[in-house]
Amino acid sequence: MQFTMFQKIGLSVLIFAWLVFGSNFLADKLFTIENTPMETAATETMQEPVAKVTEDVVEEAVVEAVEATVVEAVASGTNGLNALLASADMDFGVKMFKKCKACHTVDKGGKNKVGPNLWNIIDRAQGGVEGFKYSSPMSALSGTWSLEELNTFLTSPSAYVKGTKMMFKGVGDDEDRAALLLYLNQQSDSPIALP
Numbered sequence: 001m002q003f004t005m006f007q008k009i010g011l012s013v014l015i016f017a018w019l020v021f022g023s024n025f026l027a028d029k030l031f032t033i034e035n036t037p038m039e040t041a042a043t044e045t046m047q048e049p050v051a052k053v054t055e056d057v058v059e060e061a062v063v064e065a066v067e068a069t070v071v072e073a074v075a076s077g078t079n080g081l082n083a084l085l086a087s088a089d090m091d092f093g094v095k096m097f098k099k100c101k102a103c104h105t106v107d108k109g110g111k112n113k114v115g116p117n118l119w120n121i122i123d124r125a126q127g128g129v130e131g132f133k134y135s136s137p138m139s140a141l142s143g144t145w146s147l148e149e150l151n152t153f154l155t156s157p158s159a160y161v162k163g164t165k166m167m168f169k170g171v172g173d174d175e176d177r178a179a180l181l182l183y184l185n186q187q188s189d190s191p192i193a194l195p
């Protein structure tokens with residue numbers, strides 16, 4: 001059989017088209033018939049572990065975050081302070097008070113100097129010494145100097161009372177402050193019970 005050039009071209013185009021569409025059709029069939037159940041199975045088996053892993057990772061991260069917060073709270077909070085007080089040294093506290101002596105007396109009935117007398121300071125009313133002229137931000141305080149409050153105040157007085165006239169940068173070291181608090185607690189008619 002003789003084909004003209006045009007017929008040949010037409011035929012090849014037809015064959016080519018058939019091949020392309022045919023294989024596409026075949027692939028579609030294969031995919032839909034064979035792959036769909038596999039795909040479903042894969043989705044079922046794969047998604048679960050993936051979800052589980054994600055859940056585990058999230059859970060772990062949450063647990064870690066909570067633990068970190070608790071550790072931090074313990075270290076800086078009451079429990080941490082209690083632990084520091086339990087191991088604090090009284091003699092060291094006496095030494096630490098030298099930092100305060102320029103401005104404060106701590107003996108019973110001691111006079112006010114640049115700062116108020118500090119006898120009975122633990123659990124005393126904040127800004128509560130009669131006749132001492134406090135700055136207005138300090139006289140505006142209405143709480144008491146609990147160990148925790150005093151601990152925070154002494155870390156950085158100007159951060160605790162913005163605008164205080166206590167010109168003292170604070171005692172940055174936790175153990176130093178604990179020793180100081182231990183000493184101050186003793187300068188009282190009724191020292192509070194420490195852990």
Ligand code: HEC
Binds near residue numbers: 099115166168
């Ligand atoms: C340079 C002087 C100066 C030094 C040093 C100083 N203070 Fe003060 N302190 C003051 C003044 C002034 C006030 C009053 C602040 C105000 O009215 O804002 C004050 C207030 C206080 C108060 C609050 C008293 C109350 O009646 O509410 C406490 C507690 C205190 N000082 C403890 C200390 C301790 C402990 C030290 C040593 C670690 C110290 N201060 C070092 C000047 C000083």
